Amino acid sequence: MLAKLKARDFRLTPQRLAILSILSGSEEHPSVDEIYTEVRNKFPTTSIATVYKTIAMLKELNEVLELGFPDGSNRYDGNRPYPHPHAICMKCRKILDPEIASVDQLSEEMKKKTGYTISFHRLDFFGLCPECQHKS
Numbered sequence: 001m002l003a004k005l006k007a008r009d010f011r012l013t014p015q016r017l018a019i020l021s022i023l024s025g026s027e028e029h030p031s032v033d034e035i036y037t038e039v040r041n042k043f044p045t046t047s048i049a050t051v052y053k054t055i056a057m058l059k060e061l062n063e064v065l066e067l068g069f070p071d072g073s074n075r076y077d078g079n080r081p082y083p084h085p086h087a088i089c090m091k092c093r094k095i096l097d098p099e100i101a102s103v104d105q106l107s108e109e110m111k112k113k114t115g116y117t118i119s120f121h122r123l124d125f126f127g128l129c130p131e132c133q134h135k136s
């Protein structure tokens with residue numbers, strides 16, 4: 001990831017490195033606001049524009065996966081920045097990345113049945129996580 005950014009002459013400031021660290025080290029799929037809050041704990045003068053610009057560059061380089069939701073919110077996956085299935089809790093909004101081997105088979109089957117060249121897919125399962133089920 002760093003090599004790609006350097007090759008594009010992207011300035012690697014301490015704030016941007018912190019954003020990269022948050023995204024690549026998180027399994028929580030943080031929002032821009034969550035990233036911004038965490039970065040400001042270390043670098044109080046960081047602007048939210050820095051977070052947006054950094055994420056935009058990472059998306060362009062395919063180093064972060066953006067998950068858009070019907071309410072207009074977005075969450076970001078820098079830990080696994082390639083298409084993969086997500087299990088999303090409709091109550092607490094927790095997102096998990098289960099390893100499901102058959103997703104590649106599904107993509108191939110879709111290609112065969114439609115004739116499409118599949119360049120991207122998104123597979124999300126919505127429900128209630130075990131914690132929210134227990135609370136209900």
